Amino acid sequence: MMMPENKNSCWVIALMVLLLSACSTKENHPQFAQRAHPPLAQSSAMLEACKQEAAYRYNTREQRINLRDIKQYQGSFEIKGSTVRQEGFTCSFDQSGQFLHLSTA
Numbered sequence: 001m002m003m004p005e006n007k008n009s010c011w012v013i014a015l016m017v018l019l020l021s022a023c024s025t026k027e028n029h030p031q032f033a034q035r036a037h038p039p040l041a042q043s044s045a046m047l048e049a050c051k052q053e054a055a056y057r058y059n060t061r062e063q064r065i066n067l068r069d070i071k072q073y074q075g076s077f078e079i080k081g082s083t084v085r086q087e088g089f090t091c092s093f094d095q096s097g098q099f100l101h102l103s104t105a
Contacts, residue, residue: 042097050091
């Protein structure tokens with residue numbers, strides 16, 4: 001027969017194991033703000049500006065610039081791209097679609 005102290009200890013240990021296992025699970029919640037897209041007219045102007053800036057920086061023609069999708073963050077937009085020489089870059093725009101800067105990846 002178990003003593004009351006040992007019985008309580010078993011319950012405390014079982015509860016601790018349950019709590020620790022619940023803390024170790026990781027939940028991934030998508031960040032919906034990053035999936036929003038700007039209006040079509042604004043996005044086409046941003047794509048064109050990004051191509052122009054990248055072509056100037058990498059001393060190439062705009063036709064040799066490959067752009068990927070536009071991502072929106074809290075108050076800004078980013079367009080990732082690369083040249084045919086596999087030089088990666090990111091164009092950043094403010095919330096109104098004005099070009100901010102081009103950074104290398």
